[in-house]
Amino acid sequence: MPRYEYRNIQPTLAAEKAYSAWIAELDAAFSKRDPEHSANVVRNALHELYLGRRYAPPAAEMPLAQQAQVHSFDPRNASLEPEYYGDVDAQKYAERKPLIWFWMMYDRSPVGLNHWLGFRVRAMIAKHVLKHIGKNVKIFHGVEVSYGYNLSIEDDCTIHKYVLLDDRGEIVIHAGSSVSDYANVYSHAHDLNDGMIVDNVKTEIGPKARVTYHATVLSGVKVGEHGIVGSMGVASKDVENFHIVAGIPAKTVKVKSIAPEEAQRAFAEKKAAQKK
Secondary structure (H helix, E strand, O other), rough: OOOOOOOOOOOOOHHHHHHHHHHHHHHHHOOOOOHHHHHHHHHHHHHHHHOOOOOOOOOOOOOOHHHHHHOOOOOOOOHHHHHHOOOOHHHHHHHHHHHHHHHHHHHHOOOOOOOOHHHHHHHHHHHHHHHEEOOOOOOOOEEEOOOOOOOOOOOOOOOOOEEOOOOOOEEOOOOEEEEEEOOEEOHHHOOOOOOOOOEEEEEEEOOOEEOOOOEEOOOOOOOOOOOOOOOOOEEEOOOOOOEEEEOOOOOEEEEOOOOOOOHHHHHHHHHHHHHH
């Protein structure tokens, strides 16, 4: 099986200059940690991204749908699901809400699918939203977080498109890990009898683990080093180091060939015992 490295793709020099200057401008503005200031920055930037002109309050003679559009660029006029949760830290979330709204709306804008720009825009926003973001982290479009302040993503991780990272409890994605398209990672669970009773727990991925396409990691689960959750699998229990799990609920189907000999031997003995 051949091994393919990623190609190096670059925009034109003029575009790169404009992109970098815009990101630096937003980065400086968001560094003030003032929700009102951030809301104004986001409102103005989204107005320019979507309508191609500077912000102006909607005029009374505008069609109502157009007025609604302009008002919705302002994060103060948007309501997001995590705001309704009773366990939210209101102050921490208020600081992050304008940036989370910008992240979501940027991804839905005409420029949101530009990968070179998008990786850099999201890394900049994540620096102000997340508990921690490491170096060389690539976040694709359509990724959603809950609170942001309970999410850590370490160095050299990749979060692919349309992933949900529910950090109501806490999520740590350790170095070198990958979460594939449409995967869900949770850190809270509801009581079976009373859905308003919520248990927030820490969920960990990796290091060097993979949660593959459409897979789900439930709250409190640790996917160990070099572990893999197979496509469509639901990891309801910890995934051991070097183990590949699949199915609903996910169970070990294989141990990686790079695993230590004792891990491979233990798995082989377990399989042999199950056949008896």
